[in-house]
Amino acid sequence: MPHLYETDGAAIYRRSFATIRAEADLARFSPEEEIVVVRMIHAAGMVGLERFIEFTPGMAHAARAALESGAPILCDARMVSEGITRTRLPADNAVICTLHDPGVAELAREMGNTRSAAALELWRPHLSGAVVAIGNAPTALFHLLNMLEDPACPRPAAIVGCPVGFVGAAESKDALMVAPPAPALIVKGRLGGSAITVAAINALASRKE
Amino acid sequence: MPHLYETDGAAIYRRSFATIRAEADLARFSPEEEIVVVRMIHAAGMVGLERFIEFTPGMAHAARAALESGAPILCDARMVSEGITRTRLPADNAVICTLHDPGVAELAREMGNTRSAAALELWRPHLSGAVVAIGNAPTALFHLLNMLEDPACPRPAAIVGCPVGFVGAAESKDALMVAPPAPALIVKGRLGGSAITVAAINALASRKE
Numbered sequence: 001m002p003h004l005y006e007t008d009g010a011a012i013y014r015r016s017f018a019t020i021r022a023e024a025d026l027a028r029f030s031p032e033e034e035i036v037v038v039r040m041i042h043a044a045g046m047v048g049l050e051r052f053i054e055f056t057p058g059m060a061h062a063a064r065a066a067l068e069s070g071a072p073i074l075c076d077a078r079m080v081s082e083g084i085t086r087t088r089l090p091a092d093n094a095v096i097c098t099l100h101d102p103g104v105a106e107l108a109r110e111m112g113n114t115r116s117a118a119a120l121e122l123w124r125p126h127l128s129g130a131v132v133a134i135g136n137a138p139t140a141l142f143h144l145l146n147m148l149e150d151p152a153c154p155r156p157a158a159i160v161g162c163p164v165g166f167v168g169a170a171e172s173k174d175a176l177m178v179a180p181p182a183p184a185l186i187v188k189g190r191l192g193g194s195a196i197t198v199a200a201i202n203a204l205a206s207r208k209e
Numbered sequence: 210m211p212h213l214y215e216t217d218g219a220a221i222y223r224r225s226f227a228t229i230r231a232e233a234d235l236a237r238f239s240p241e242e243e244i245v246v247v248r249m250i251h252a253a254g255m256v257g258l259e260r261f262i263e264f265t266p267g268m269a270h271a272a273r274a275a276l277e278s279g280a281p282i283l284c285d286a287r288m289v290s291e292g293i294t295r296t297r298l299p300a301d302n303a304v305i306c307t308l309h310d311p312g313v314a315e316l317a318r319e320m321g322n323t324r325s326a327a328a329l330e331l332w333r334p335h336l337s338g339a340v341v342a343i344g345n346a347p348t349a350l351f352h353l354l355n356m357l358e359d360p361a362c363p364r365p366a367a368i369v370g371c372p373v374g375f376v377g378a379a380e381s382k383d384a385l386m387v388a389p390p391a392p393a394l395i396v397k398g399r400l401g402g403s404a405i406t407v408a409a410i411n412a413l414a415s416r417k418e
Contacts, residue, residue, distance in 0.1 A: 001358075002355040002358060003351050003354055003355055003381075003384055005347070005348065005351045005377050005380065005381065006348075006376055006377055007320075007321060007322040007323060007326065007348060008323075009323045009324075009348075012323075012347075012348075012374075012376045012377070015375065015376045016374055016375040016376050019375045019376075020375065042374060042375065043373070043402065044373070044400075044402070045373040045374050045375065045378060045398075045399035045400045045401060045402065046399065046400060078291040078292070079288045079291055079292045079403065079404065079407070082287040082288055082291045083287070083288045083403070111216075112216060113216040114216060114217075114218045114221075115218075117216065138214070138221075139214065139215075139216060139218075139221075142212050142214045145212055146211045146212055149210075149211060164252070164253070164254040164404070165225055165251060165254050166224070166225040166228045166229065166251065166254065167215055167221045167224045167225050167228075168214050168215055168221070169254060171214065172212075172214070175212055189254075190254035190255065191253075191254045191255060192254060193252065193253070193254065193402075193404045194288065194292070194403065194404055195288065195373070195402045195403055195404055198288070
């Protein structure tokens with residue numbers, strides 16, 4: 001006997017978001033933040049994630065405004081850039097991942113850093129007013145913070161900083177929130193990752209659920 | 210002052226895996242399973258994930274053997290296919306995602322199902338002996354199970370079945386484990402996703418940590 005299951009994509013989204021809103025504690029988020037948090041919980045399959053999510057004031061608004069005005073989205077990993085739903089982007093925004101660009105491996109050796117960090121040096125021409133999406137490498141977020149310590153470095157409009165893992169993830173996100181060089185959104189601690197980061201960008205790109 | 214942090218990728222992996230092995234309860238896994246579970250925990254940034262991970266007996270061995278003999282890897286989403294580390298693949302294995310192939314949207318309409326499910330119809334020529342990696346859509350896993358109810362449908366060598374979310378994810382993974390049509394690995398319940406699925410494939414592809 002074939003398995004019977006919900007096959008209507010729109011119905012699946014509706015029921016998923018309704019379940020999340022029934023179970024998660026979303027009271028401390030603004031309406032503009034709430035729809036971002038709901039999508040992040042959805043991507044993680046984890047009610048409770050909301051306890052670790054922090055926005056700087058106005059981040060959701062700043063990121064939306066930047067995307068609506070055509071800001072590029074700078075991604076630390078191909079899983080992030082591939083996950084972003086192009087049809088949700090309000091201005092046919094460029095989605096850029098420089099991780100596999102020629103010269104990154106050599107630059108990483110010269111810098112004595114990871115390829116994920118070195119790849120951010122190639123962001124410089126795109127960084128002004130961009131939306132940053134870091135969903136994998138703590139070294140990328142740390143390197144971004146160090147780049148932005150130079151006042152001459154162009155400023156992004158907003159930073160989704162959700163690297164994941166056991167070495168540097170919690171520390172890099174704490175460092176971002178102690179002195180945010182731009183409006184920022186993080187998942188505190190070890191949790192994070194490409195799916196959660198993509199969900200945040202997809203929610204900031206369009207109010208459509 | 211620039212932030213100081215670990216910049217040696219190999220050292221980051223070593224410390225991450227050591228932390229996971231110190232904190233997670235891995236006793237019930239075979240040595241061949243354990244290195245897969247460690248990478249899945251790593252990708253999720255979540256000790257405790259191991260409680261939800263289930264293998265059918267011999268799955269890790271079957272998947273490894275298939276990959277070593279050149280099996281293609283069939284992925285339900287681009288985030289999965291893009292995340293697989295090509296340099297870890299033992300036989301320059303093909304990594305296939307048909308989700309955006311021409312005709313999938315139309316086929317989904319004809320089938321009255323999601324594009325994720327319809328895309329699996331295009332797997333048929335590759336399915337015999339393949340390693341399946343479903344990290345996103347419960348409808349894809351349900352449709353695979355329904356395809357495999359036909360004895361004429363080619364059999365994969367192994368199934369990583371880790372769709373994520375609130376509608377159908379838990380149910381589809383339970384259905385897979387009640388009557389596995391091939392050796393299978395799941396994350397029970399709502400948890401799962403592309404990063405965890407990619408981690409499992411990357412661990413099954415190479416014993417190198």
